[in-house]
Amino acid sequence: EIVLTQSPATLSLSPGQRATLSCRASQSLTNNYLAWYQHKPGQTPRLLIYGASTRATGAPDRFSGSDSGTDFTLTISRLEPEDFAVYYCQQYDTSPPWTFGQGTKVEIK
């Protein structure tokens, strides 16, 4: 099973600041099959990024994803008030089990 480790657990920032979230995979992913989701209380998770760096339909362009080997990064260029939420990475390698990271909470400082 591929284990995803997200860091930090909590990120305290102000609106307008840049957020950098990390996700490390325990082994290489086929075709960089790594996604990022935003999850707000009372709502369903929202797909933001897939294939490590491709924005999903409707995802604002302030969200971007990148990778370097088994290290993946979600960057929010300038935080908007609606961006404060929990973010999960998820791998969907060729064969399940598919797994999520434990999440990073982006909170208002």
Add this chain to the structure above:
Amino acid sequence: EVQLVESGGGLVKPGESLRLSCVVSGFTFNEAWMSWVRQAPGKGLEWVGRIKSQSNGGTTEYAAPVKDRFTISRDDSKNMFFLEMNSLKTEDTALYHCATGYGTFDFWGQGTLVTVSS
């Protein structure tokens, strides 16, 4: 508009069984791969299992904690799919979401709450 609606959750005792359902609309269900994803109280998201479309063999895969206890099935004629949960444990307590996607989870239902407690 894509909609996924779960039902069947409730309070059960350890060792008991429960069957969750998910009815979908707004997309071609018989071509869709469907998954169950759960979130225990105060915890993160956990993939439970997946069923492929019948045209891709209709095969299922499960996460290790539920393998041999949970079974996923589908009824394409009714745009529904199911999660049969047996030998439930207290650690299965969670909000269970159905979701669709070929690896990523593009659309989600609001979830149905399963509580396993004596």
